[in-house]
Amino acid sequence: MGFSFNIDNIIIALYFLTVLSVGLWASRSVKTLDDYATGNRSYNSFFIFATLSSSFIGGGFTSGLAEKVYRMGLFYVIGLWGFSVKEILIAKYIAPRMTNFKDAISVGDIMGRLYGENSRIFTGIASVLVCAGIAGAQFGAFGYMMNVLVGIPQFWGILIGASIVIVYSSLGGMKAVVANDMLHFCVLIVALPLVFLLGLNQAGGMEAILSTPNFDTIGRDIPWYALLGLFLSFFFGETLVPPYVQRLLIGRDNRSTVQGTLWSGLLSFPFFLMIGLIGLIAHKLSPEINPNLALPHVIMTVMPVGLKGLAIAGMIAVVMSSADSFLNAAGIAASHDVIKPLKSITEKHQELIVSRLTTLTVGIMGAAFAASTESVLDILLYAYNFWTPFILVPLVAGIIGYVRPAQVFWVSSIAGILAVFVMNQFSSVATSTFDGTLVGIVVNALIFFTYRPKKQLVGA
Numbered sequence: 292m293g294f295s296f297n298i299d300n301i302i303i304a305l306y307f308l309t310v311l312s313v314g315l316w317a318s319r320s321v322k323t324l325d326d327y328a329t330g331n332r333s334y335n336s337f338f339i340f341a342t343l344s345s346s347f348i349g350g351g352f353t354s355g356l357a358e359k360v361y362r363m364g365l366f367y368v369i370g371l372w373g374f375s376v377k378e379i380l381i382a383k384y385i386a387p388r389m390t391n392f393k394d395a396i397s398v399g400d401i402m403g404r405l406y407g408e409n410s411r412i413f414t415g416i417a418s419v420l421v422c423a424g425i426a427g428a429q430f431g432a433f434g435y436m437m438n439v440l441v442g443i444p445q446f447w448g449i450l451i452g453a454s455i456v457i458v459y460s461s462l463g464g465m466k467a468v469v470a471n472d473m474l475h476f477c478v479l480i481v482a483l484p485l486v487f488l489l490g491l492n493q494a495g496g497m498e499a500i501l502s503t504p505n506f507d508t509i510g511r512d513i514p515w516y517a518l519l520g521l522f523l524s525f526f527f528g529e530t531l532v533p534p535y536v537q538r539l540l541i542g543r544d545n546r547s548t549v550q551g552t553l554w555s556g557l558l559s560f561p562f563f564l565m566i567g568l569i570g571l572i573a574h575k576l577s578p579e580i581n582p583n584l585a586l587p588h589v590i591m592t593v594m595p596v597g598l599k600g601l602a603i604a605g606m607i608a609v610v611m612s613s614a615d616s617f618l619n620a621a622g623i624a625a626s627h628d629v630i631k632p633l634k635s636i637t638e639k640h641q642e643l644i645v646s647r648l649t650t651l652t653v654g655i656m657g658a659a660f661a662a663s664t665e666s667v668l669d670i671l672l673y674a675y676n677f678w679t680p681f682i683l684v685p686l687v688a689g690i691i692g693y694v695r696p697a698q699v700f701w702v703s704s705i706a707g708i709l710a711v712f713v714m715n716q717f718s719s720v721a722t723s724t725f726d727g728t729l730v731g732i733v734v735n736a737l738i739f740f741t742y743r744p745k746k747q748l749v750g751a
Contacts, residue, residue, distance in 0.1 A: 300441060302600030306478070306607060307455060310471055314459020317470040324643050327464030328396040328623045329541045334469065336542070339551025342472040342616070343538045344558055347374070347529065348479060349425075349613025350432020353566050353606070357586035360570030368567035370521030375563065377526045378556030381539075385531070386549045388690050389539045397620075398536045398686065399628025405689035406700040408632060413704070415628025418533045420677035422621035423653050425532070427660030429614035434661060436610070439587040440603045449661050456611050457654035460618040461647045465541060468615045475608035482605025486586075487565050489593040490572040500571040523729055527679050531686055533620035618657065622650030676715070680707035680731025684739050698744040707735030 321327050334342070352371065359367040395401050398418055403411030430449045437448025459467045494500050529535065542548035566586070573585035580588050590602045626646040681704035688694070714727030 298597055299600030299603065302597070303441065303603050303607070306604040307451075310474065310607075310611060311455055311459060313471050313474055314455075314463050314467040317467040318459065318463030321463055321466055321643075324627070324646065325396065326466060327643055327646055328619075328627070329537070330465040330469055332393075332541055333543050334541050334547065334551075336547040336550035336554070338469060338473065339538055339542055339547060340554040340558075341476040342469045343535065343551060343555040345472040345476045345479070345608070345612030346534050346538070346616040347378075347555070347559065347613065348562065348609055350429045350436075350610045351425075351613075352563065353483070353609045354432050354436065354583070354586045355428070356563065356566045357570035357573065357589075358582045358584075360567040361574050361582040361585040365567050365571070366518050367521070368563050369518060371525050371563045372560060373522035373524070373526035374529060375556055375559040377530050378552060378559060381531070381535075382549055382553035382556055385687070385690055386539055386552050387545060388692075389548060390545050391690075392540070395540060396537075397623050397627050398531070398533050398682070399624055401536070401689070402682070402686060403628075405694050406685065407697040410685075410697065410700055411628050412632055414682060415624045417677055417682055418624030418628065419621050419649075419653060422533055422617040422624070423656040424660055424677060425529075426614045426617040426621070426654065426657030429610045429617070430658045431661035433607070433610040433614075435583055436587050436603070436606050439584045440590060440606070449658055452607070452610060452614070453654055453658040456614045456618060457651055460615045461622065461650040461654070464619055464622075464646065464650075465537070468619050469541070471615060472612050475612035478601070479605045479608040479612070482602045482608075483562075483569075484565065485598060486590055486594065486602050486605075487569055487572075489598075490569060490576075490589045493593045494572045494575040500568060500575050503571050503574050520729065527683060527732055528728065530679065530683055532617075532678055533624055534616035537616075537620055537623075614657070618650050618654050621653035622646045625649035625653065676711050676728055676731075679728050680711045681705075681735055683732060684736045688739065695739060696744055699739060699742050702742055702744070703735045703739035706738045707731040710734040 325331055352374075356367060356371060392401050392404070395404070397415070399411040399415040402414040430453050433452035434445035434449035437443045437451065438445045441448075443451070459471060463470075491497065491500065539548055539552070542551065569589055570585050573580065573589045576592055577588060587606070590599065590606070594602045623646055626642055626649045630645055630649070631642055684707075685695070685700050685703065708731065710733075711727045711731035714730045
């Protein structure tokens with residue numbers, strides 16, 4: 292199938308142009324690093340709700356989820372609800388305490404205050420790795436979607452999507468990201484429910500899709516402990532990753548931050564269920580297609596001319612809104628938490644330039660990572676290895692007020708990294724039941740809360 296200039300493709304091209312224009316327009320007002328990293332902390336609860344929701348509703352939680360449900364059933368939706376529960380708990384217990392870090396612009400800033408300057412650099416490196424991986428997941432999903440929906444080869448789809456996101460994210464930072472996230476959110480929150488409703492009608496209604504063999508696999512094909520492992524993987528996997536922490540730092544007041552985070556968590560419950568049901572719709576309509584293309588296939592099958600272009604724009608919004616957030620966070624982490632401490636950057640204008648250049652670099656890394664695996668959700672689960680096993684526990688503990696000596700942070704973090712390595716390299720359990728990341732978190736937590744150092748590290 293080749294690309295042609297029909298009405299749907301014209302809508303898609305106009306959406307690309309609009310996204311780029313909005314990003315460039317928002318970039319004009321970026322004068323300082325605070326503008327670039329936090330948008331000058333000026334956003335109300337709706338903006339936080341929309342940008343946070345757009346950030347997590349990425350390729351993994353849409354096309355990736357539809358693929359997994361197509362293959363294995365709705366139990367994957369229950370697994371992703373671990374993410375939803377986590378967001379609600381963050382709104383209740385973490386967001387209200389972020390006033391203690393009101394001057395921070397990154398996770399590295401927070402960790403540096405809690406455990407010393409070296410921990411800031413270490414966290415910055417981890418931030419770049421996890422953000423590049425998750426951005427890569429979005430670019431990979433974009434390549435798949437552009438191939439099946441528009442007829443563009445996967446490589447060129449990745450290149451187009453990555454190029455647009457990198458341009459406005461690197462130039463405008465948080466201001467460009469939030470401005471476009473508002474646009475993306477408005478499109479995807481209309482387009483994807485339309486896909487579901489029209490797909491449900493064509494598949495014969497709810498009773499028809501719930502009769503598919505993949506509706507209920509828990510206890511039959513999927514053991515309960517595997518479901519628990521998946522739930523915990525998504526509960527911990529993206530907890531307080533850099534873009535989500537940034538959303539806790541950009542509110543104009545604490546009430547806006549708490550409300551926006553809570554609304555986003557509540558929205559994710561029905562949204563994930565809807566995407567999972569689209570996966571079942573795809574299975575009902577065409578049980579022999581490539582599962583990776585389940586969601587795009589439903590769009591191509593059920594959407595009429597015109598609305599199909601809107602639906603494809605919605606899928607573009609899904610990917611871009613997540614990719615831009617992770618690129619922005621990675622750029623800030625690389626420049627502010629790694630390069631600045633090591634190179635002693637003192638000029639604010641220079642740091643802004645470095646942030647833009649590092650965002651560009653991480654974008655290229657993410658696009659390259661997109662070719663590492665066929666499954667978008669698998670990329671996400673792999674990327675979690677670079678964050679949760681050694682950053683999550685000390686970060687959460689520090690935010691709620693339980694701070695351990697710097698030496699404890701280092702010992703527990705190294706232990707968490709080693710635990711993940713051992714699980715992923717030498718145990719089949721890590722690939723079949725409980726991801727190695729979970730083991731790393733447990734080891735990290737045990738040492739963090741129980742280790743009692745005799746001497747404090749000098750200069751930590």
